Amino acid sequence: MAKNTDKDLLKDKGFLSQRQDDYFSMRLHAAGGNLTSDYLRAVADAADRYGKGYVHVTSRQGIEIPFVHLENTDAASEQMNSAGIGPGASGKKIRAVVACQGDRVCKRGLIDCQGICEKIDKLYFGKPVPYKFKIAVTGCPASCLKVQENDFGIMGFTDPVFIEENCVMCRLCEKACEMSAITIDNGSLYLDMHKCVSCGLCVKACRKDAMQVKGQGYTIFVGGKVGKRPRMGDMFFRTGNEEVVFDILEKTIDYYRENALEGERLGDVIDRCGLDQFGETIKYSRQK
Ligand code: SF4
Ligand code: SF4
Ligand code: SF4
Incomplete structure (x- = not known):
């Protein structure tokens, strides 16, 4: 049976322990829900070889291969790495970004959600944070990707x-x-x-x-989460400038790292310190 220390190491490699001893659900990196046919073929092959021939699609557009035995974890990792697919994030890390198809596909899309998602993913995926940090990009106020339920949400507006x-x-x-x-x-x-x-x-x-x-761009929400103590994100700022979105994101992550107490999500910090204090610290005033 895998020892607890082994389980921590395995978790870092994307293997989440299952209720069945010595079996793991292998979480794979995927951002924005767009998966290439090569990605899917590699995953299907690994699911056949190391799992039970199926995958689980997670609530955050990710892929997991359940029932990978402890003995096969190294081989499964190597196979995925050779296909250019890294492990998914869990624990105290910035999670994979979720995004809708945005203006590349959806008739209602107002922003390039997939482009923004790719940029954020390259900059921040898997980086350490005090607890969890989830980011979503959605193309319009229909909010199919539920930006208000994420620590940081970006929504297109016109x-x-x-x-x-x-x-x-x-x-x-x-x-x-x-x-x-x-x-x-x-x-x-x-x-x-x-x-x-x-x-x-x-x-x-x-x-x-x-x-x-009259105006168009990005509406930014902060502090959303679901789980046992759900909290809707606060509408914080609107801008037509993508660089400003990235500046606010970087400052928000820094703020979270510097101000969170044990186990706090960004929304908990905002509830404790106030949205005005958050805005003053990151040097952007809330727009109402
Ligand atoms: S949020 Fe808007 S742009 Fe994105 S999928 Fe939904 S309707 Fe389309
Ligand atoms: S008035 Fe506002 S809510 Fe109605 S269609 Fe135009 S932009 Fe959308
Ligand atoms: S603004 Fe006037 S012309 Fe344009 S869709 Fe509305 S009613 Fe028709």
């Missing part, structure tokens, strides 16, 4: 502006808006920015250039 002189009152924007933020009555169009969630669908729907882009 703010509309109404150009009255171009409007022919065709109502396409009114039909497109799922938030009832646009109403047309008595020949007048009213855009209620209190109801608007900045999805940009009205801009896409308008064929007369009467609903235009």
Whole structure:
């Protein structure tokens, strides 16, 4: 049977102990849910050879091969490494980034989620943190990747502006808006920015250039988590500049490393110290 120290070493290599003695679920590195056919073939081969011929897709778009026996862990690692697939992260590390298909594929996508995901993954995947740090990128306010449940979330946004002189009152924007933020009555169009969630669908729907882009970019959420004590992330900042997103991410990770007590997630630190203190420390003020 594997000793506890062995289990720690194995965990570092992506092998998570199972309820069955000497069997491990082999977690593999995968970011953003886009897996190449070569990746899938290598994983399928390893699952046949070292597991039970199936894989488990994790809640964070990752892949695990369950039922790898202790005796086969080195060989399975070597096979994966030779295919260019490293171990997934667990424990006190920055986890693999999750992302939707964004504007490369999804009609509603407002940002390049996969591109941002790749950059973040290269910079931060597996880096040490006080507890856990999860990052998500989602292409629009539909939030398919649930950025509000992550320590750091990036969401695409588009703010509309109404150009009255171009409007022919065709109502396409009114039909497109799922938030009832646009109403047309008595020949007048009213855009209620209190109801608007900045999805940009009205801009896409308008064929007369009467609903235009006022602003677009990235909305940043901080401090989200699920688990036994869930907490929705706080909407913190909006910017049209990708470099600012990366600057805030780096400063947020530094803040977390410097301020977290034992076992605290970023949201716990923010609850204890305050969102204003967080903003002052990283030198960005919360936008409301
Ligand atoms: S979050 Fe938006 S862009 Fe991403 S998959 Fe969902 S609808 Fe598409
Ligand atoms: S951006 Fe989206 S929510 Fe806002 S008015 Fe347009 S369609 Fe409605
Ligand atoms: S879709 Fe464009 S033209 Fe039609 S009502 Fe809306 S703003 Fe006016």
